Amino acid sequence: xxxxxxxxxxxxxxxxxxxxxxxxxxxxxxxxxxxxxxxxxxxxxxxxxxxxxxxxxxxxxxxxxxxxxxxxxxxxxxxxxxxxxxxxxxxxxxxxxxxxxxxxxxxxxxxxxxxxxxxxxxxxxxxxxxxxxxxxxxxxxxxxxxxxxxxxxxxxxxxxxxxxxxxxxxxxxxxxxxxxxxxxxxxxxxxxxxxxxxxxxxxxxxxxxxxxxxxxxxxxxxxxxxxxxxxxxxxxxxxxxxxxxxxxxxxx
Amino acid sequence: xxxxxxxxxxxxxxxxxxxxxxxxxxxxxxxxxxxxxxxxxxxxxxxxxxxxxxxxxxxxxxxxxxxxxxxxxxxxxxxxxxxxxxxxxxxxxxxxxxxxxxxxxxxxxxxxxxxxxxxxxxxxxxxxxxxxxxxxxxxxxxxxxxxxxxxxxxxxxxxxxxxxxxxxxxxxxxxxxxxxxxxxxxxxxxxxxxxxxxxxxxxxxxxxxxxxxxxxxxxxxxxxxxxxxxxxxxxxxxxxxxxxxxxxxxxx
Amino acid sequence: xxxxxxxxxxxxxxxxxxxxxxxxxxxxxxxxxxxxxxxxxxxxxxxxxxxxxxxxxxxxxxxxxxxxxxxxxxxxxxxxxxxxxxxxxxxxxxxxxxxxxxxxxxxxxxxxxxxxxxxxxxxxxxxxxxxxxxxxxxxxxxxxxxxxxxxxxxxxxxxxxxxxxxxxxxxxxxxxxxxxxxxxxxxxxxxxxxxxxxxxxxxxxxxxxxxxxxxxxxxxxxxxxxxxxxxx
Amino acid sequence: xxxxxxxxxxxxxxxxxxxxxxxxxxxxxxxxxxxxxxxxxxxxxxxxxxxxxxxxxxxxxxxxxxxxxxxxxxxxxxxxxxxxxxxxxxxxxxxxxxxxxxxxxxxxxxxxxxxxxxxxxxxxxxxxxxxxxxxxxxxxxxxxxxxxxxxxxxxxxxxxxxxxxxxxxxxxxxxxxxxxxxxxxxxxxxxxxxxxxxxxxxxxxxxxxxxxxxxxxxxxxxxxxxxxxxxx
Numbered sequence: 020x021x022x023x024x025x026x027x028x029x030x031x032x033x034x035x036x037x038x039x040x041x042x043x044x045x046x047x048x049x050x051x052x053x054x055x056x057x058x059x060x061x062x063x064x065x066x067x068x069x070x071x072x073x074x075x076x077x078x079x080x081x082x083x084x085x086x087x088x089x090x091x092x093x094x095x096x097x098x099x100x101x102x103x104x105x106x107x108x109x110x111x112x113x114x115x116x117x118x119x120x121x122x123x124x125x126x127x128x129x130x131x132x133x134x135x136x137x138x139x140x141x142x143x144x145x146x147x148x149x150x151x152x153x154x155x156x157x158x159x160x161x162x163x164x165x166x167x168x169x170x171x172x173x174x175x176x177x178x179x180x181x182x183x184x185x186x187x188x189x190x191x192x193x194x195x196x197x198x199x200x201x202x203x204x205x206x207x208x209x210x211x212x213x214x215x216x217x218x219x220x221x222x223x224x225x226x227x228x229x230x231x232x233x234x235x236x237x238x239x240x241x242x243x244x245x246x247x248x249x250x251x252x253x254x255x256x257x258x259x260x261x262x263x264x265x266x267x268x269x270x271x
Numbered sequence: 272x273x274x275x276x277x278x279x280x281x282x283x284x285x286x287x288x289x290x291x292x293x294x295x296x297x298x299x300x301x302x303x304x305x306x307x308x309x310x311x312x313x314x315x316x317x318x319x320x321x322x323x324x325x326x327x328x329x330x331x332x333x334x335x336x337x338x339x340x341x342x343x344x345x346x347x348x349x350x351x352x353x354x355x356x357x358x359x360x361x362x363x364x365x366x367x368x369x370x371x372x373x374x375x376x377x378x379x380x381x382x383x384x385x386x387x388x389x390x391x392x393x394x395x396x397x398x399x400x401x402x403x404x405x406x407x408x409x410x411x412x413x414x415x416x417x418x419x420x421x422x423x424x425x426x427x428x429x430x431x432x433x434x435x436x437x438x439x440x441x442x443x444x445x446x447x448x449x450x451x452x453x454x455x456x457x458x459x460x461x462x463x464x465x466x467x468x469x470x471x472x473x474x475x476x477x478x479x480x481x482x483x484x485x486x487x488x489x490x491x492x493x494x495x496x497x498x499x500x501x502x503x504x505x506x507x508x509x510x511x512x513x514x515x516x517x518x519x520x521x522x523x
Numbered sequence: 524x525x526x527x528x529x530x531x532x533x534x535x536x537x538x539x540x541x542x543x544x545x546x547x548x549x550x551x552x553x554x555x556x557x558x559x560x561x562x563x564x565x566x567x568x569x570x571x572x573x574x575x576x577x578x579x580x581x582x583x584x585x586x587x588x589x590x591x592x593x594x595x596x597x598x599x600x601x602x603x604x605x606x607x608x609x610x611x612x613x614x615x616x617x618x619x620x621x622x623x624x625x626x627x628x629x630x631x632x633x634x635x636x637x638x639x640x641x642x643x644x645x646x647x648x649x650x651x652x653x654x655x656x657x658x659x660x661x662x663x664x665x666x667x668x669x670x671x672x673x674x675x676x677x678x679x680x681x682x683x684x685x686x687x688x689x690x691x692x693x694x695x696x697x698x699x700x701x702x703x704x705x706x707x708x709x710x711x712x713x714x715x716x717x718x719x720x721x722x723x724x725x726x727x728x729x730x731x732x733x734x735x736x737x738x739x740x741x742x743x744x745x746x747x748x749x750x751x752x753x754x755x
Numbered sequence: 756x757x758x759x760x761x762x763x764x765x766x767x768x769x770x771x772x773x774x775x776x777x778x779x780x781x782x783x784x785x786x787x788x789x790x791x792x793x794x795x796x797x798x799x800x801x802x803x804x805x806x807x808x809x810x811x812x813x814x815x816x817x818x819x820x821x822x823x824x825x826x827x828x829x830x831x832x833x834x835x836x837x838x839x840x841x842x843x844x845x846x847x848x849x850x851x852x853x854x855x856x857x858x859x860x861x862x863x864x865x866x867x868x869x870x871x872x873x874x875x876x877x878x879x880x881x882x883x884x885x886x887x888x889x890x891x892x893x894x895x896x897x898x899x900x901x902x903x904x905x906x907x908x909x910x911x912x913x914x915x916x917x918x919x920x921x922x923x924x925x926x927x928x929x930x931x932x933x934x935x936x937x938x939x940x941x942x943x944x945x946x947x948x949x950x951x952x953x954x955x956x957x958x959x960x961x962x963x964x965x966x967x968x969x970x971x972x973x974x975x976x977x978x979x980x981x982x983x984x985x986x987x
Contacts, residue, residue, distance in 0.1 A: 056853070093839040094839030147896070170902070173929060173930045212615065244614025385659060413861030414861070420671060470603050507849075
């Protein structure tokens, strides 16, 4: 039987008054996708700060790169302060992360996430980047599982179903959904259509489709028609809440 | 072992002088994707005419809608002549089609494709539209197979692997590739980056990724930079040949 | 006029027209929802949206948020819906490709789809793509929509030509999806389907029609749960 | 200077610098190809593209066709590559999301990827993401690239700190992908790998180095097939 329906009216006004309000219902134990790639651009930095300030614990983070920006400055122009998912390990809120790039090449200094892992306070699930994004995309697209060539013959393959198609071996990988997605876009219209810019797309559009509640942080909100229909990167159907950044915000 | 490589230089000039030249190496027995949706917009009508004129036989067509435009006028404004994949059945070139919508609701008049099927001259493989596009996308994305809920409990499920994930039953569907993709875009730059317009995207972007040779019919060719990097719908890597339509061409 | 009524000769009152069926379906559409309308009577729903209700119409070929159609013959070939009609460009629209379009459908993000049917069974099985004696039919997006939309509404005439029941105990035609239909709106009745328990519950009838009248044109057992009201 | 040479004390001639390794790799890049460069020595290849050769550089975070980098500190946060550097906007570039980026990789559409390595085995197994004693490492895009690019080139120093061989009979570190490396370019040698037969063929050496010299720094058997020439 297909999923049941609950057709409560969708709020026509999806705009939240503050970052704190937008994340206020996130409970302890939630799984939370955090968009972007790593480094500056495309990260919902204000939503991340609001989640940290909310203080809920036992959360699972899903994101690409974690714990390396603050340690190495990776991908941040000199004038910007690095922020990454390491903050949730520093605060003790996160107990697990699923990501592709949890630590920098060096161990000096050690990142917050590696520290938490070494102390047994955090589970770190390391997934090839292409498998991670495809699993997220699958969750949003109604695909419960797919086969991929990536990871065969490596530790990633352990415990996974192997299957041959046309003479090549593949792994079965399952969809990865979350309770919340915190994402970043350049612009939203009031319905929730989103426009992205440059390389700040990354994990954002797929995450928007894969969470029960998608919250987006934007630099601009426009009326319907303020985004070229050819440039809509995420459909309004996927977006639940929109929060506008302050134009003077020093955070990237 | 991963696929082997053959790094012959990619032609820097991908522009063909004519539609006939662009399709001239398509052999008998080839599998050929034809882009668009059905109806006007996004169909490579001149490439289709060139393939018909080339006359090669025993071809397999992969496309969404087939054989209904000419019969019903489906999706064609009054001033345009309907064209569809039925032409390859009328000409006797096609012996098989994989599509989602091969016939109109009525049998009066009967379409060329239904006629060929009734006479035993053509195999018609009817696939749910979402499964068809996802199989094409999978072929271009290195995914040999995936599970989908669509088609369970219907004739489409016959002979296919069934599997349960999280209490729901799914079907295993395999990637669908082709020898050639004939597609349509609004604009190409000389490298082969493509820009689409409106609803003329449809099956074109996915097909561009899933064929050994992708040939695109465009209304305009520009220098690199003539397409906004935010608007590139198909990356140049996927495009092998570009043919420019005549601005006065009466075909849609 | 519906042919079946003439043949069966037992209609107690007029059947509703196609527009009235569409209007009844449209009445239940929820503000802000994403809706896909099939070809035929379903497509007419767009004309009867209640005042103050904003719905995002989706079409499989890659468009969301369209509203009115262009005047006949004036359609832009690059702005088509999945039924071969030509919408107008309106603010807030979005274009995308078929991959994204069916991710939206398969992923369960369509709130309501309204489809036509050849047969609907008591348990919510739907047949709407092939008549067996023809041997060939078109699936299009129907299987994806029927299997994955949050709510599946069937809008159709209650009986087929010759008075043959379309609402049946079990479908004899090839299925589009099993156990998927939530509601059937016809020219004489509104029926909810309790998919979990395989029960059909008659909620509304055309004015002048009773449960027995509707049951006589229906091939599956109809149950009652509360009052039956007139379709309005 | 390479530490290993000091410890082993048997270098017959200077080893090449990082730039020279990158230059040698860049020499083989083919006009019009799509190329992904890893972090470190691989990233330097972009500076040594032969005249007249146009290559489309791809980065995993969703950019194709970039060329030079912005001046230090002047990067646009919305125009980053996967190594955390900031390219300039140039004509013909394209932006896309991670789904599309890895479709390009996984689908086998990357012509060449140049990666670093911790270990490469005789059969072309690659280890480049985790040192076992640390117990944690970063996979990033490396597994997708190594398993699916048409050609995988490793650009690295021939030996690790202390003169420990990085080219080995079998990798002792966790694999990135088995049987994937086509060529290894180091500071003393260019080695082709016949993946189908599990053979390493020495093609070129740093000036002043012989087969025996290179073999002494290599943990896998090197074969010869034709002349060995100087790396140029």
